[in-house]
Amino acid sequence: QVQLVESGGGLVQAGGSLRLSCAASLRTFSTYTIAWIRQAPGKEREFVAAVSWNAGRTYESNFVKGRFTISRDNAKNTVYLQMNTLKPEDTAVYYCAATRPYDVDTVRPSDYHYWGQGTQVTVSS
Numbered sequence: 001q002v003q004l005v006e007s008g009g010g011l012v013q014a015g016g017s018l019r020l021s022c023a024a025s026l027r028t029f030s031t032y033t034i035a036w037i038r039q040a041p042g043k044e045r046e047f048v049a050a051v052s053w054n055a056g057r058t059y060e061s062n063f064v065k066g067r068f069t070i071s072r073d074n075a076k077n078t079v080y081l082q083m084n085t086l087k088p089e090d091t092a093v094y095y096c097a098a099t100r101p102y103d104v105d106t107v108r109p110s111d112y113h114y115w116g117q118g119t120q121v122t123v124s125s
Helices: none
Strands: 005-008 010-013 018-025 033-037 046-052 058-060 067-074 076-084 091-099 119-125
Touching: 005 091, 010 018, 018 033, 018 119, 033 067, 033 076, 058 119, 067 091
Parallel strands: 010 119
Antiparallel strands: 005 018, 018 076, 033 046, 033 091, 046 058, 067 076, 091 119
């Protein structure tokens, strides 16, 4: 059974930082692309960042470039999202999601097959 468990969310002031973690119970973790996808109240899910199984390539949305960094530790079956210079518009539930093994990299939330329960990030102004 595949499980993705997010942690690290919370309440932070604008300009602050948080680090999210996603622990995965994927037997061959290194073969999955893992993404962070967020959903704000009343809005659709939107892609934030992903780290590929393929040479660890990373992808970030324009609105987080220079502020958020995604990374993975295959030895720990964990993906991280370091979030700096947070803004109130970053407030959302952040989900960790995984593709199927060796899938083509994608920034479309609908292409991700496995999902965690999400962790709330709230940025106050």
